[in-house]
Amino acid sequence: MIINLWAGIILASLAVYSWKIIGFLVPSSVLNRPIVSRTAALLTVALLSALLGIQGFTENSSFVIDARLPALAVGAILLFLRVPFIVMVIAAAATAALWRLFFG
Amino acid sequence: MAKSALISTSMGVGLATGLYGISFGALSVASGLDVLQTQVLSLLMFSGGSQFAFIGVIAASGIGGVGVGAAIVSAWLLGIRNGFYAVRMAPILNRIGLAKLLPALLTIDESTAVAAAQADEGDQKKGFWYTGLAVFVFWNIATLIGAFLGDAIGDPKAWGLDAAAAAAFLGLIWPRLVERQSLAVAAIAMVIAVSLTPALPAGVPVLVAGAVAIAFGALNLLAVKVK
Structure with missing residues (x-):
């Protein structure tokens, strides 16, 4: 099914908002069960990790290792050193940009 | 405060x-x-x-x-x-x-x-x-x-x-990434998403990885046992 980008933006925004308003409306006993909170936490980890893999190691639907790998290594070291998010992101971008400048 | x-x-x-x-x-x-x-x-x-x-x-x-x-x-x-x-x-x-x-x-x-x-x-x-x-x-x-x-x-x-x-x-x-279960799920999700990327329409591999996480959560696989 092809969805127009504008419609997608509005639908996705409403979909994300739906969780927030549901949390205000439902009794806390429903969402506070361990299986529900554990599954939600793992779902978040899995989606972020999947997106990291695709953004970091694929291009045009194939597996690619390029300047993004050293960039992510720099990012991981800076996260380990508890550097602020924005500094880490800029350092990763700079690493990839310089890598491409020098190694093509 | x-x-x-x-x-x-x-x-x-x-x-x-x-x-x-x-x-x-x-x-x-x-x-x-x-x-x-x-x-x-x-x-x-x-x-x-x-x-x-x-x-x-x-x-x-x-x-x-x-x-x-x-x-x-x-x-x-x-x-x-x-x-x-x-x-x-x-x-x-x-x-x-x-x-x-x-x-x-x-x-x-x-x-x-x-x-x-x-x-x-x-x-x-x-x-x-x-x-x-x-x-x-x-x-x-x-x-x-x-x-x-x-x-x-x-x-x-x-x-x-x-x-x-x-x-x-x-x-x-x-x-x-605080304990074994979330680390395992993160690793599996990344492998699934990257390896399915050539085979499935873009975006779908992310959702498959999410489905695996739901299975892990529901069955509580690889959780650290509480003594």
Whole structure:
């Protein structure tokens, strides 16, 4: 099914908002069960990790290792050193940009 | 906490979050959204993880095929934790009827975290509102600046913006990798998503990885046993 980008933006925004308003409306006993909170936490980890893999190691639907790998290594070291998010992101971008400048 | 200390904490959190809104704005434009579309995401969706997921799937898939649909579902699923924050905040904020609509929008990682760090209920309520509003304002201003910057710089790869997008996901997942179960799920999800990418329409591998996480959560696989 092809969805127009504008419609997608509005639908996705409403979909994300739906969780927030549901949390205000439902009794806390429903969402506070361990299986529900554990599954939600793992779902978040899995989606972020999947997106990291695709953004970091694929291009045009194939597996690619390029300047993004050293960039992510720099990012991981800076996260380990508890550097602020924005500094880490800029350092990763700079690493990839310089890598491409020098190694093509 | 004194009111002034609470305000300065909230402003600090807002400013820090706002700074990374600049990277969101630039990356969103690089993935094919225009400045207005990028801004609407920050105004209405207002949840960093979901926004990065939405533009990440669009960047990988384009806007044809199942791309936009997969982007919607990815953003939606990543927003689930906000529902749990709302459950925690609802009794503290104590709002009735339509008065729940605005605090629901502001229910995100940062506003809940600052509220949770306060000792008494009055400060928790103030911490939520100050931080939620500060982050909303800074995040949206930063998104606009980032979107214009992203529009101006030309080839995103030459500036390493594709690596910046990957690093943003790394930064979002980093604090969540706290024990064996989440590490295992993260590793499996990444392998599944990357290896299915050549075979399935873009966006779909992310959802398959999410389904595996649901199985792990429901069956509590690889959890550390409590003695």
